Amino acid sequence: MCIRDLVNGVKGFNAVGLPVHLANFAVPAGAGALMTAQLPQADAGNQFNDSYNEPSLYSATTAAEYLAGGGGAVAALNPGVAAPGAGPTFVTGALEAASVLNEWSRRTNAAAGWVTATDWVITFPTKNFYVDNDAGNEFAGRNTGRTNNIAAPGLTAATLAPFSQSFVDTAAATPVRRGQSCDSVSYQLYNREEQRSSALGFSPGGTAQLCYEANVLTFNQGAILNSPIAKSINYPENFTFGWLNVRFIGTNAANRGLPAVGFGITSRDDAGSALLSEAGLYDHSIIRPVAPAP
Template sequence: MMNRKMKQLALAVGVALGSAGLLPSAQAVNVSPDNLGQALIFPYYTVRGGWNTLIGVTNTTNQYVAVKVRFREAYNSRDVFDFDLILSPHDLWAATVVNGAGNNPHLAIPADETTCTVGLNSNPQPFPAPTSYVAPYDDGGPQDVERLRSGYVEMIMMGATVGGEGTLPTAYDTCSELSALFRAASTDPATALATLRAAPLFDQYPPNALKGTFSLVNGSRGFNAVSLPTALANFRTTPYITLHQAPSSAAAPNTITFADSWHEPSLNSADNAGAYIDATGALFAGGGASGGAAVTTALEAAALLNEWTRNPTGTGPAGTTFITATDWVVTFPTKNFYVDTATHEYAGRATAFGGRADLPAVFPAPFTNPFANGESCDTVRPTVYNRSEVSAELEVPSPSGRFELCRETNVLTFNDGLILGNVADDAVLINYPSTFLYGWMNLAFNASLPAIGFAVSSRDDGGGLLSEAAAYDHSVVRPQ
């Protein structure tokens, strides 16, 4: 058995070394191997079960950089909160998503934070009341505030200045002046947009300027799980600056289009083709030429791999041990461009006010069904192993008889651990014999899907002397 493992390890090392020279080119959007990118995808935020979510982004350049920040809810990726950041050279911005009044998420910013923000009016800033998924934009899913309480976050660089401190024009070198410009406070949004996009404002697009981090913190339980967002390198080649303003009616004067509004840029705004290193170590660059299809290609996964541990009693074969629990998060960041087929401005496949360009031409594939009645389900095939290579017989979900991921951001829990505070009805239950205490899982997709995520595991001694949590990014099996 050990000899077989060593042969497998040697083969894996050989494949890795053989593919070292096959990194995607500067003309292809890809998952950055060094965690720097032009777009960042934070796979999860939550304020459930006593959790807060810390997010941060660093501008690693000597340029002023404009960034679109967008929170998307877990069911259907509808935009629930967005704003703009103007990062000064070498700036780091950080904030925390906390549970606020009425169980509504709030964004809390440290008192000493000096980064310029556009679209935040208070601190802490409550998420806006539900708009994107209630009438007339309802999608068949829940319409309450609870839907705001978990999802994922995207940060997309819109543009940058030529470089160096003090390079903003005098007319726009304060946060209040920049904020007024991005908000299109004048009566002529078209003129404001032209000014905003004109040199020497944010007319550059430097390579891979952004670095991110996030942390899930549960103070009452002593948990702090830290991880990194997925960084997309070479997302665009040209700036994409938009106003912090909704699109106007086509019949109104001084209109701006969907493409000029706060709905963009999105993950559908890539202007490069997608690429990845496939399971054989070869470079695959035959995916979408641009837009959501390109990002889907960059994120394409045949399966996700990660570890798990679950010991609800703190006892085991060797005697007393730790109480442990594990949840997995699996997010499909581009799924809405395939399954959210409504036509209004909040839909993934929006056509209102001109709609999104470069949407995937084929849909809902690679996903199975359009979003309807609060879900869009895809069958998955989990295989759970313990540390001795023995696979577990899983409890088959009822009544479907199959394992399904039905949301854009999904939580899977092992033997009802529910560490992330989701109720059982909101999580995919991976249940198996209680004699299995730890191991790993292969979560295979029937068709390759654009997937990211992580596992979060906790352990404590039951007596308050030790309590900790950690996050582990999923390993991705690429298609062959």
């Protein structure tokens, strides 16, 4: 977790609204004693690493490991990524997933009693360190403060990997600011009896892609989270619950997957009794790539 996720650098409050207490003091050149971890770069003596931009997932220093099969041996990972720095490479290796799986429920007949809906959230925690190349922007994943920005002619397939498309690339011959960075997925929906949906749809747009660091999927327009960027997986069958497998199939992700985490949240609403209205949240399961990329 990055400090900036827990601290409001402008107002000095943490995520639960309490005043900030951080044992992190520094004296920038030409300034008095300041608690710099809650200050922007300009107010932290123009020292990027003393500002609220760090520490982040870029700061990881331990190589990724995971419990392998066949006796639970610990295997070191080298995800084979042309990485912007060691930190995101390590975290990407630890989180790489070929696909994510979880359950869903969608019951819409209120006259029969309670109704249900499910939203999924799939996030790529290290994505910005690969796809956001903007040298002078302290909030970009790749910038001069981290010394990981890519100079002209800009990002390539090798420096984007395991992702496939740049989000911002100001070093390109024609600067890119597309506002999204899309990776293709495939998916299969099942009900609890292992019956597959035969005519799945992905809307809006029709093309199955996840285009943000934090992505929301809903089922037959359930929309619990009311996300403006939600994609709906639509199915014609009268399925009311089951599970879904989402696979990462982008060109650069084909052999190593993507660094993905997330959860599914399901709500049940009963108009007849508030005591029967509730929600539950479950972390996604993942399937790792068959073998880490060399």
